[in-house]
Amino acid sequence: MRQPRSWASSPAARAVMRGNRKRDTSPELAVRRMVHAAGLRYRVAAAPIPGLRRTADLLFRPARVAVPIDGCFWHSCPEHASSPRANSEYWIPKLARNVARDAETNHLLERAGWTVLRFWEHEDPRDVADTIIRTVRARRAHPRRTP
Numbered sequence: 001m002r003q004p005r006s007w008a009s010s011p012a013a014r015a016v017m018r019g020n021r022k023r024d025t026s027p028e029l030a031v032r033r034m035v036h037a038a039g040l041r042y043r044v045a046a047a048p049i050p051g052l053r054r055t056a057d058l059l060f061r062p063a064r065v066a067v068p069i070d071g072c073f074w075h076s077c078p079e080h081a082s083s084p085r086a087n088s089e090y091w092i093p094k095l096a097r098n099v100a101r102d103a104e105t106n107h108l109l110e111r112a113g114w115t116v117l118r119f120w121e122h123e124d125p126r127d128v129a130d131t132i133i134r135t136v137r138a139r140r141a142h143p144r145r146t147p
Contacts, residue, residue, distance in 0.1 A: 027121040028057050028069050034129035040136055042067075048114055054105045056116075058132065063139035064114045067132055068105075071121050074098055080122060115139060 023045040035042065035058065043059040048066045056066035072080035076099050084091035106116045117135060119128045 023057065025069070025071070025121065027123075027125065030125035031067075031069060031119075031128050031132070032058065034125060035132055038129070038133045040133060048109055049112055052108065054101075054108075060136045060139075063136045063143070065117060065132070065136050065139055066109055066114050067117045067119070068102070069119045069121060069128070070102070075102060075120075077120050077122070079120070 032042075032044070040060065043061065045055045045057065046059040046061075047053070047055050048059055048061075048064075057069045058067040059065075060067075070077070073082065074095070076095050081095075084095075102118070106118065109116050115135060117132060119131075
């Protein structure tokens with residue numbers, strides 16, 4: 001039986017891509033440290049909705065705030081997205097699916113009563129943490145009813 005063709009254009013490209021982290025990236029860790037230092041506690045890489053195979057990088061369950069911190073390449077950042085030169089017939093549709101899934105995730109979570117704060121990896125961690133802290137504290141002070 002023939003093996004399916006790899007998505008990687010070379011063994012070296014495959015090694016680099018497999019080395020990319022799904023969680024605990026530098027931008028995530030920087031934001032998490034600041035949010036934790038402000039006294040907020042959260043779940044890491046947790047699913048907000050049981051059965052939905054999507055996770056948030058930081059999840060504040062009681063306040064119902066989900067925080068994804070997206071990589072510029074993987075989620076097609078409007079400022080820093082680049083079109084892959086190697087194996088583009090695979091990567092361009094893959095990245096488009098990521099963007100569509102992000103929009104669907106936002107919709108599903110918001111419909112379920114969650115606030116979604118989506119940030120890019122290039123954003124200043126202090127600004128990101130400040131927004132998260134303000135939002136979580138406001139949601140705790142004035143919780144909304146869930147549908």
